[in-house]
Amino acid sequence: MDLASGRIRKTEFQVVRRRRRAQGRNTEDGCGGMTMATAVNNSHPFLQIRDVVKTYGHYVALNNVSVSVEKGQAIALIGPSGSGKSTLLRCINTLETISSGTIKVGAEEIGARTTSSGRRKLGEKVLARQREDIGMVFQSFNLFPHMTALDNVMSGPRFVRGQDDERARRQGMELLARVGLADKAANFPRQLSGGQQQRVAIARALAMEPKIMLFDEPTSALDPETVQEVLNVIREVRDSGMTMLIATHEMDFARHASDRTIFMEAGQIVEQGASSKVLFEPETQRCRRFLAGLTGAIAAAN
Numbered sequence: 001m002d003l004a005s006g007r008i009r010k011t012e013f014q015v016v017r018r019r020r021r022a023q024g025r026n027t028e029d030g031c032g033g034m035t036m037a038t039a040v041n042n043s044h045p046f047l048q049i050r051d052v053v054k055t056y057g058h059y060v061a062l063n064n065v066s067v068s069v070e071k072g073q074a075i076a077l078i079g080p081s082g083s084g085k086s087t088l089l090r091c092i093n094t095l096e097t098i099s100s101g102t103i104k105v106g107a108e109e110i111g112a113r114t115t116s117s118g119r120r121k122l123g124e125k126v127l128a129r130q131r132e133d134i135g136m137v138f139q140s141f142n143l144f145p146h147m148t149a150l151d152n153v154m155s156g157p158r159f160v161r162g163q164d165d166e167r168a169r170r171q172g173m174e175l176l177a178r179v180g181l182a183d184k185a186a187n188f189p190r191q192l193s194g195g196q197q198q199r200v201a202i203a204r205a206l207a208m209e210p211k212i213m214l215f216d217e218p219t220s221a222l223d224p225e226t227v228q229e230v231l232n233v234i235r236e237v238r239d240s241g242m243t244m245l246i247a248t249h250e251m252d253f254a255r256h257a258s259d260r261t262i263f264m265e266a267g268q269i270v271e272q273g274a275s276s277k278v279l280f281e282p283e284t285q286r287c288r289r290f291l292a293g294l295t296g297a298i299a300a301a302n
């Protein structure tokens with residue numbers, strides 16, 4: 001199962017379970033063995049993206065992107081459609097291979113990379129382990145439609161971690177309560193509103209106890225009335241100390257809930273800094289224009 005992409009990849013979870021058994025890793029609590037968390041030490045930023053280029057054929061989707069994120073920071077990614085926000089998030093959680101540059105969590109380089117001499121690919125085992133530490137929430141929820149809300153939340157701990165049913169169920173219920181959906185545990189995704197589905201998706205990502213959470217426009221597919229309920233849950237996750245990056249068009253949320261903001265355009269970072277600076281007093285004209293355009297669009301809609 002690939003929780004990151006919402007696809008079932010049986011061989012991958014079998015590989016992970018075999019590896020954990022071979023390492024004598026405690027599959028109940030996920031302790032033991034070398035994880036990215038243990039690889040993090042104080043001399044490295046928690047997440048370091050350096051000179052990352054991502055091309056699709058001749059098209060350059062990310063052009064020398066560099067970002068450092070400290071533990072517990074919440075980063076807002078803003079920018080026009082097609083500027084590369086999703087691509088950057090997908091590279092961080094290894095759904096995409098980068099063309100050059102490096103992405104590190106602590107001291108450990110993560111993900112696969114394509115080079116001019118061919119593809120230098122980390123094995124599936126390593127990628128699967130790395131991906132476990134990076135939770136991702138998508139615009140389109142990506143819940144498993146044939147599973148109840150609780151089963152969705154339990155799926156990672158049970159199938160990837162090999163956690164026993166009772167414990168996974170208990171934790172799943174705790175997480176559903178945390179996102180305000182304990183009473184919807186038995187509902188299937190089709191029986192939930194968009195906002196509720198997204199809250200289940202957040203609970204499912206949290207169930208793997210990730211070190212970093214990535215949110216890719218998590219409220220874009222929602223009705224305006226349900227946007228706030230999802231943003232409140234994300235805010236609570238941030239308040240719990242989670243390191244996170246969130247691609248969003250919700251400027252109000254970015255202003256009040258993120259420590260830093262990165263403005264991207266055409267695959268490049270045009271401006272980054274404290275959210276209080278970038279969102280209130282942007283230095284570049286391009287960022288000012290983008291923000292003014294959003295304000296204008298909101299005013300027109302009202």
Ligand SMILES: Nc1ncnc2c1ncn2[C@@H]1O[C@H](COP(=O)(O)OP(=O)(O)OP(=O)(O)O)[C@@H](O)[C@H]1O
Pocket residue numbers: 056059061079080081082083084085086087088217247
């Ligand atoms: N698999 C792909 N193949 C080719 N081009 C792609 C692929 N994925 C993304 N792109 C291109 O890369 C660019 C960046 O896309 P990306 O989805 O990262 O933008 P974005 O900033 O997240 O946009 P939005 O706000 O609309 O979601 C776009 O021009 C897009 O068409």
